[in-house]
Amino acid sequence: MRFYAERPIRLAGQLLFDLIALTWIAGFAWLAELARSAVLELRAPGHRMIEAGGGLRTTFTDAAHSASGVPFVGDDLAGALVRGGSAGDVLVDAGARLLEVIGLAATGVAVVIVAVSLIPVLAVWSPRRFRYAHAAGEAVAMRAQGPDLLALRALTELPHQQLARIGTEPASAWRSGEPEVISQLAGMRLASLGLRVS
Structure with a gap:
């Protein structure tokens, strides 16, 4: 197989179209990364949920520790406060799941953009280049015979x-x-x- 012509004009045209194809792919890869970053910006609420849940859990844990010293009802009050701290765990878990979903969505958006950009390259540029390479390789072999x-x-x-x-x-x-x-x-x-x- 021979991917490039020997005559300067045809060679220049091939190099130009190859450069256009590579620029196309690189441009869409850059766009995919921009889109991914934009989607990842949506993670802020998830981080806030995790922080709020952690703060809530810490507050209830500290309160339970303090309440355990109250005479007569301290143990019951501390147990109730510990159970209330589980609301913080729920918030932390929800925030973590939100971050995971947004991360998957960001990756999915980037993959779709790159895949769509590859359609014209794979449908038009690539077959033409490989057909040429095959035909030119055969012609060079025939030229020698x-x-x-x-x-x-x-x-x-x-x-x-x-x-x-x-x-x-x-x-x-x-x-x-x-x-x-x-x-x-x-x-x-x-x-x-x-x-x-x-």
Whole structure:
């Protein structure tokens, strides 16, 4: 496989389109990171819930500790305050779950943006580049073996209008083994791929 042409104009075009494709992917990766960061900004309420729950739990725990010293009802009062501190645990747990959900949502948004950006690259750019690489690799191998196979490939793949420049019956000339026509056809096939004749 050969990914790039040998002729400067075709090579410059290929490099330009490759650069555009890479810039496209990099731009959408940057956009995905921006979107992810924006979604992660929504974590502030979750952090506040965790802080509030932790503060509530600490307050109730301290109060329970203090209440345990009250005569007669201290143990009952302390037990009630400890149970009240479990509300803080609920808040901490809810805040942690909210942070987890927002983190998953942020990652999901970033993945969707990157996946959508890859659709045109995978549907248009990538198949064209690999088709070219395959065809150019075959043409370079045929060039090393001589012009006959390249001429045949030109007859089967080049447009009729292009073949008509050689003459009215290029296929007959190829079958007859006319060296000049075979050489012209081979050169046309190589030129269509941006490759040099030799």
